[in-house]
Structures are given as structure tokens and as C-alpha cells.
Amino acid sequence: MFQKQLLDKLQLELPANTSLNEAIATALDISYDAAHRRSSFKSKFSLEESVILAQYYNLSLDRLFENTKDEIIAVEKTKLIHNETELQHYFDKSYESLYPLLNKKESHILYSAKDIPLFYTLENNLLSRFKMYVWLKLLDSAMVSKEFDSFSVSLSTLQSATALGNLYQNLNITEIWDITTVNSTLKQIHFYNQAGLLSNITALKLCKDLKLLITTISEKVKTENENYKFYYNELLLMNNNVLVSTKERQSLFVPFTILSYFQTSDRITCLQAEAFLNKQLQSSKLLNTAGEKEKLTFFNKVYSKIDALHQLIEASQILDFE
Template sequence: MSNSTFDLQIQFFQRLKSAIPSHASLVDEVAETLDLSIDSAYRRIRGEKLLDLEELSKLSRKFNISLDNLFSLNSNSILFQGRLPNKTASAFMDWMEDVLAQLNLVNSFSKKHVYFLVKDMPPFHHYYHPLLAGFKFFFWMKSILDMESLKNDIFSTDKNYFAPFQEITQKILRVYNRVPTSEIWNEESLTTTLRQIEVYHEMGLIANSDITNRLYQCVLEVIDHLEKMAENGKKSFLGQSPTSESAEYRLYVNEIVLGDNTFMAEIGDTKITYLNHSVMYFAGSVDQQFNESMFRNLENLMKKSTLISGTGEKERKQFFNKLRKKVQAKIALI
């Protein structure tokens, strides 16, 4: 085996190790996937035995490792993986399951943290309230996924758009609440959700003004909850106090930079950057140089932002009062 081939195989297994939960055994995972003995698996991990193409393919598919990325380590390319939008009946449930799978992966590591550079309020915060979540799901399926089954529908409480996704939504929130998170907000971070409600109301795609008003009230309740989480510095469910399983919640306000919905996950010694595309989809990269650069950028933004969770009571109250005024201004227009 040449030195370059040996190095590539060692790097491949280093990436594979970062892709499995921290409690899992690398050698056990390799042995099970390739149907090998523990000794044979160790020989491949140590580079004593060359992986053949079939073994490389099995491992890369199971653990979602990009071989293109591996063989392009010294190039200027940055490779991403992710889902593309589709219009199948199961498209939205597939998206929700993918979100849950990514969160479960992050949560499986003892060392973990998620960073959000917020342009729009993160989707998890819409899930706290069934009516608001139902509206957001309806909007995504009708206007973004362009589902034929909703072509002639308007948003009404006569049909519960939240119900089919209630179980997975609760699973997502339970895992999300266990993952330490830092969010960088701006006053405009509510604009997209408020505009979606306003435009659907103006277009007659919300059944009546009472429902529109109730949606805005839901947003106000979410703002109250976010303020409470920021005050505690801990995550929790709507209307509940933090528990022993509640993760740290750090909220920063940056008055200059409007985010782009980038988020980064730290898992063990690895970082994954997810870039937003097609409104609700994300493409992820484990490219080490790219992620280190992105992380330095996030660190710089946090240093130039105001931390309003745990401390900064005055700044925290000012920020959330500004958000409430934005919602109240929309209510006044109904």
C-alpha cells in the first residue's frame, strides 16, 4: 500500500468515527457493516489491509461519507450533501424525518452544540404552538412544496394541518431541547413569519380575520416563551419550566447583521455546516477547512453581538418588546 493510499484510508476512518454516535464502537460498526471479524476490521482501520471498492462503498453509503470530499482534500472544492425539493405526497414528512435524524445524530454525542445565524425564526420555535405550527406546515406544503392536494385549500381550523405531524413534531422538540444552542438574532428575524400570515390573510388564504388574529396571538405567546428561555438560559416547552434534561440556550442580538439561516453543529471533534437552500432545505458539509472558517466567522459575530440570555436584563426586555410591537402593528391592520 502506498503512503498516499494509506493516508487516505486513515483519513476515511477518522471521518467515519466522527459520523457515528460517541457511545458507539468504530470497530464494531465496521465489522458489522462489512460482515468481518473484529480482527479483520481492526486491520482495515489501522491501514494494514486495503479496503476494496465494495467495502468502501458500503461504509460510505451507510455512514453518509462523501468520497468526493475525501479525494478532494487538497483542492478548492467544497462539497455538500442534502435533499432536493420534491412534490411527492410524503415530501413534507420526509423533510421532518430528516430534521429529526440530524438532531438525533447531534444529540448522540456527549460534546455537542448547535449555532444558528438567524434570518427567520428557527422552525423549532413555531412548533411550540399547534395552531402556529399548523399554519407554517400549511404554508410550506402549499407555497414551497407546491402540493397539488392543497391547490384549492385555504387555512382553516376546520382542518387540522398539525395533526398528521404532531407525533414527529413532539419528538423533534424533545431532542432539540436537549441540544445546547446559540442563536444570533436581529429585529428582522420575525419578519418572514409575520409577512406570511399577512400575505395569506390579504389573499384570502386564511378563512377569516379571527384566525389571523389568533395566529398573531400565537406569535406573541412564542415571543413570551423565548424571553423566558433567554432569562433562564435553558430550553423548555411552552408554558413549562426547564427540567434536568433542558439544554443551555444562549441568545445573542446583532443590530447590524441580518443572518442567512446558516447553522453549524459541533459533534465531538467534528463540525458540520448546513447552508439554507430552496427556502426550507439545507445542504451540509463536513469540509474541515470550510467549517473552521465558518466557525471563526460565527465566533466573531457573537463577540460583536449582545448576549441577552442569563444576563443583560435591560437589553433582553428592550429586544423582546420591539418584537412584540412588530406583531401588535400587524394586529392593528386586520
């Protein structure tokens, strides 16, 4: 019964021009005749073959049983990060996971941006270095008293981060933001500045870099830019969920802890996530096609937040009596 359910599920997921026997032979690296014996139930799949077949075509084995509840799905979890080496490994594994999806011509990313999308802060600049500092401060016990101005990462870590960040360029992307999307980055700058681990001069530079990043994003929000859609949602807070869709499959990435996430390609779950995100889009404002006043209103509110922190840091310099 399991073998029939597995084959029925596989048949539903295959492109129209791919035969069942061809799919089995490709995934298991066996002959066409051996594949035919399995598809005709003359031979049984071994447990290892079932797992390989399911992984190759992103099938959820837990859904092959009739009594499986819709509330239970199989997910893949990224490893937790405790130091820079593991941070680089995270960048590399994320790249390996996303590249096969994003390399397809018809791929699409739908990003619910509670925080500034990770990919924007994976460059070789001051803001990106600061974000890595924050992540490692929270994850690496050896970083407890480390000041930002004395912090650096290896060239290989920077290269891995940049490679992952570059995946986000020239893609079909839809982002949903709200006014609070920049809050966590602003809080991080303010916190470490107040804690004495981030100098006033560097904190002010970070504010300028953050404002430059927001300006760069705002310049992409144009009517004619069909590959980048920017939505503003005034009603709901985002959750950093990311849905990647291609012609053949979908994958949902859900935050787990700092940086780490759950990933699933379960078809029903991804469709449910897509339906929910589409509802968010319906209650959001597409700034690409909005009037100039609406665009300026949104981005000016974001700039005002950054300016407020910039002024606060400047004021603390003036009022420093020691």
C-alpha cells in the same frame, strides 16, 4: 495511494481510545484479522467498502485526493417536498439525521436565525398548523386555492413534526437573532389575510400566538440559563445556517429551498463555518447577561412589529364597508 489516504484520514478522525483495526472491523462488519490485512495493505478495500467506511465515519472522500480543491466538498441534499406525505418524510428524515448528534451529552447547536427557528413552530397548535399551511401552499400545487380555516394535516404528520420539535428541548443552544427574524412569519399572516385565505379572526389569533411564542423565548433569556444563549446582532442579517457540534464531529446545515437543506460533515468546512459564526457572535450582544433595559428594548421592538400587524388587521375589520 487512495487506501493510504483513506486510512490516514480515518486515523485522524478516530477517538484516541479506538484502534484503526477496530474501527475498520466495526464499520465493515469483518473480523479483526481481515481488518488488519487491509490496514497493513495486504488486502485492498473494494469500492463498496471504501464508501461504507467513509459514510460510517463521516469522511469526505473528495478530500482524500491531494489535488482536490478546498472549494469543492461533498454534501447531502434533502429531497424536495411536493405534498404532505413528503413533508412528513422530511420531518422523519430530519429527525433521523439530527437524533444521533443531539442525543450526545456534549452536543451544541449554533443557529443563525434569519427566521424563527423551525423547531419552535413544530407543535400541535394554531401557529404550527399555519406554518405547515404556508409551506404546503408554496410547494403543493393542489393547495393553490385552499383556505387556512379548512386546512388540516394528518395525525401522523403532526406526530412526526412534534417529535422533531422536541429534539430542540433541553439542549445546549446558541441562537443569533436580529429584529427582522420575525418578519417572514408576519408577512405570511398579512399576505394570506389580504388574499382572503385567512380570516381576520384567525389572523388575530395567530398574532397572539406569535407574541406568546416570543414571550416564551424571552423568558428563557436568563443569566443562569447556561444551556440557552440568545444573541442580538444589529449589524448583519442571519442566514438560517445551523451548526451542530459534538465531541466527535460537526455537521453544517445550509438552506437550499423551502425547508430543504444541504448537509455536510466535512471537517474543514464545519470549522470554517464555526469561525464565521463565532465572528458574528463577537459582533452580537448576549442578552442573557445584558441589562434589563437592553433585553426589554429588543423584545419590545419585536412585540411592536406583531402589535402593528394586529392593529392593521383590526382596522381592516372596522373599515370593511361591504
